[in-house]
Amino acid sequence: MEEEKLLSRITLDPNICHGKPTIRGLRYTVEGILEYLSGGDTIETILEEFPDLEREDILACLAYATASIKAKSMFGGGALEAKMPDLGFSQGSFFGA
Numbered sequence: 767m768e769e770e771k772l773l774s775r776i777t778l779d780p781n782i783c784h785g786k787p788t789i790r791g792l793r794y795t796v797e798g799i800l801e802y803l804s805g806g807d808t809i810e811t812i813l814e815e816f817p818d819l820e821r822e823d824i825l826a827c828l829a830y831a832t833a834s835i836k837a838k839s840m841f842g843g844g845a846l847e848a849k850m851p852d853l854g855f856s857q858g859s860f861f862g863a
Contacts, residue, residue: 773833775826787830789823799827 777791787796794816802812809824 769829769833772822772826772829775823776830789819789826792818794819794823796827796830799824800831803828 775790776787776796777789778785778787779791782788782791783793783795788794789796789799799812803809803824807815809821812824813819813821
């Protein structure tokens with residue numbers, strides 16, 4: 767599925783989840799789905815847990831995260847680095863600086 771179609775699944779509504787990006791206007795935040803993925807859950811596990819979601823919804827969350835990082839890289843410079851917690855890695859090895 768092309769990126770534009772995936773991203774159209776992500777909605778922003780100030781009346782839903784305090785305006786955070788959600789999936790298809792439902793109360794599933796992009797942030798929450800990304801937390802499941804980063805915690806080691808698979809797409810299949812997430813879909814089993816939340817049967818009203820579709821595989822494309824999870825892919826849309828990943829596409830949204832990618833687009834957000836690209837936008838911040840273009841316009842924010844070191845904004846992402848400044849917000850990263852100290853994980854014990856040197857900044858140079860993690861960010862290539």
